[in-house]
Amino acid sequence: MHEMSIVQGLIAIIEEEMENAGATRLRSVRVKIGEMAGILPDALKTAFEIITAQNGMNCAMLNMDIAPLMGYCRKCNKEFKVIGYNFSCLECHSSDIDIISGREMNIVEIEVE
Numbered sequence: 813m814h815e816m817s818i819v820q821g822l823i824a825i826i827e828e829e830m831e832n833a834g835a836t837r838l839r840s841v842r843v844k845i846g847e848m849a850g851i852l853p854d855a856l857k858t859a860f861e862i863i864t865a866q867n868g869m870n871c872a873m874l875n876m877d878i879a880p881l882m883g884y885c886r887k888c889n890k891e892f893k894v895i896g897y898n899f900s901c902l903e904c905h906s907s908d909i910d911i912i913s914g915r916e917m918n919i920v921e922i923e924v925e
């Protein structure tokens with residue numbers, strides 16, 4: 813389950829943030845997960861629960877926002893939502909596009925005490 817290593821990376825960042833802020837307890841984390849980031853939200857939640865328990869952060873909450881897959885058309889300079897893995901522009905049907913979001917995973921917010 814590669815979500816375990818993702819969460820380990822996440823916790824490392826959080827611990828550093830907590831140390832910098834002088835915080836002792838993690839309340840919640842909000843992450844943004846791209847639709848196509850290759851992360852299963854359920855698996856991420858399970859991994860988060862396991863790892864936070866190991867690190868004595870038992871009560872921490874994980875909140876997840878799913879970011880839609882967005883494309884950018886190089887031909888007509890429009891941004892559009894990619895629906896049903898149809899990787900072509902909705903306006904001009906060009907397939908000369910860039911994926912601009914939907915593959916990322918970011919920490920949006922960390923709440924500590």
Ligand SMILES: [Zn+2]
Nearest residue numbers: 885888901904
């Ligand atoms: Zn277009």
